[in-house]
Amino acid sequence: MNRTEFLKLCGILGVGLPMQSALASCQQSTVAPSSFTGKVLIIGAGAGGLSAGYLLKQQGIAFEILEASSRFGGRMRINTTFADFPIPLGAEWLETSPSVFQEIVNDAKVSVNIKTVADDPDRKFVGSSWYSFFEEYIVPAVLPHIRYDHVVSSIDYSNLKIQVNSSKGTFVADKVIVSVPLKILQDKAISFSPSLPAEKLNAIANTNIWEGFKAFFEFSENFYGEGHEYAISPKTDGQKIYYDASLGQNTQKHILGLFVVGKPAQVYLSLSDAALKKYVLSELDALYANKASSKYLKHISQNWNAEPYIRGGYMSDYADWRTVKILGEPVADKLYFAGGAYTDGEDWVSVHTAARSAKVAVGNLLK
Ligand SMILES: Cc1cc2nc3c(=O)[nH]c(=O)nc-3n(C[C@H](O)[C@H](O)[C@H](O)COP(=O)(O)OP(=O)(O)OC[C@H]3O[C@@H](n4cnc5c(N)ncnc54)[C@H](O)[C@@H]3O)c2cc1C
Structure with a gap:
């Protein structure tokens, strides 16, 4: 179990x-x-x-x-x-x-x-x-x-x-x-x-300790609805979700979160900030009919593997x-x-x- x-x-x-x-x-x-x-x-x-x-x-x-x-x-x-x-x-x-x-x-x-x-x-x-x-x-x-x-x-x-x-x-x-x-x-x-x-x-x-990465992208409008969860196979490899980070908040801002742990996180860990922006926007453009790049305002990210006293995301759910x-x-x-x-x-x-x-x-x- x-x-x-x-x-x-x-x-x-x-x-x-x-x-x-x-x-x-x-x-x-x-x-x-x-x-x-x-x-x-x-x-x-x-x-x-x-x-x-x-x-x-x-x-x-x-x-x-x-x-x-x-x-x-x-x-x-x-x-x-x-x-x-x-x-x-x-x-x-x-x-x-x-x-x-x-x-x-x-x-x-x-x-x-x-x-x-x-x-x-x-x-x-x-x-x-x-x-x-x-x-x-x-x-x-x-x-x-x-x-x-x-x-x-x-x-x-x-x-x-x-x-x-x-x-x-x-x-x-x-x-x-x-x-x-x-x-x-x-x-x-x-x-x-x-x-x-x-x-x-x-x-x-x-x-097994999953890699851990998060990013938040602000857009001028919500073109992504509730977001998108990727089907990771096998599921023991990790999780990757784009989600509406503004949900339930008292805000007019449209902020999309990226939560990614385990193997799917690996690609993000080595990207520079500029490369991350390019990568995420192209991923979102592919998901949402090219709507992301034109509505992008700013972003931040957090690479938990790079934190000297954390060194990863968290122990696998599995x-x-x-x-x-x-x-x-x-x-x-x-x-x-x-x-x-x-x-x-x-x-x-x-x-x-x-x-x-x-x-x-x-x-x-x-x-
Ligand atoms: C990307 C991501 C998303 C998550 N999402 C959720 C969520 O939505 N909900 C949820 O409930 N949990 C979530 N978690 C998990 C949750 O954050 C952690 O399980 C929890 O915060 C761990 O607390 P901790 O005290 O065990 O460890 P930590 O919070 O890692 O604290 C350990 C502390 O030990 C210190 N330390 C390390 N080495 C040394 C040393 N040699 N000497 C002295 N101090 C040292 C570190 O600096 C750190 O402050 C998420 C984690 C990640 C990475």
Whole structure:
């Protein structure tokens, strides 16, 4: 069973069958109060790392987040100057119920006000984004704990205290939550001492990470309707969609998004900006009776493979759930994993799954 099949099963079971309660996977986990009083280091300030820090803060646990780049958010990055609404350069759709916002905030006293609109089969943020949600509700609690430009290169968990080496010095902790993209571990950009268990190393090495690329083109009018999804064969190779990025937004602008992951993304990764414009316009002219070139205004793009601390799109939707489960498992009661790739093997790669995996990681850490 892969991610798509599993989600379908959850959907089927969601039609009021009592059996659903048997599937822990379709439910949320909770963080129980604990007597742990040590220090935690979180590596990476993306959705997983920020959520983990936020939950630790709620529990009054000491922590620091070491982030390699000079900003938080990772693959939730947005552009706020291209249009009159936030342009999501990475995570764009809400791939579950809006009730997940309250679940991530994990505090009944806070009422979340984020508007979304249906965009079958997912939802789109209206005048907002995954990044904006984190910026407003999660980041304020963790901001003082984030150490930017700290590139972690090694984690030594052979002693009682764990030693983490970064480009800005050495840190010591009782527990570490690893929340870097899976590709960073595949590339062995962080070394572990002792080595991670063989099963974990195999899972890291044998997982397919799709390339990731997005672009946004503004046109003087909408000639593309809702857009066009390419049939990728085999479907395990990836996904490529032109879609109406203005959908549901309070805007007069006509912005077409290109979302492409996996093999179909490869062609875009090496194009210069001028070559990208030419390539995309000729693709659109072919799809829409030569209407694109004459209505073009401007564009932006985001190549996730070229980001030094991301290095790819995300783990394939068609990864084997057993392998994914291993990626999420803790090591030696010292190392915990949180993020889009480190889940319980029943759903993965979305922002909400990264946040849920953080809840599981923090829950395990505090046990
Ligand atoms: C093109 C694209 C489209 C997507 N669309 C959606 C969508 O519509 N909906 C959705 O829910 N999800 C979507 N996703 C997936 C979603 O963005 C990710 O799964 C999620 O944001 C991952 O969060 P994370 O915390 O696991 O990792 P990241 O966000 O990648 O954060 C990891 C952090 O670790 C840092 N780091 C890396 N190496 C080091 C190091 N050595 N030391 C210290 N820090 C380090 C990085 O700088 C980064 O900030 C999309 C992703 C892409 C690429």
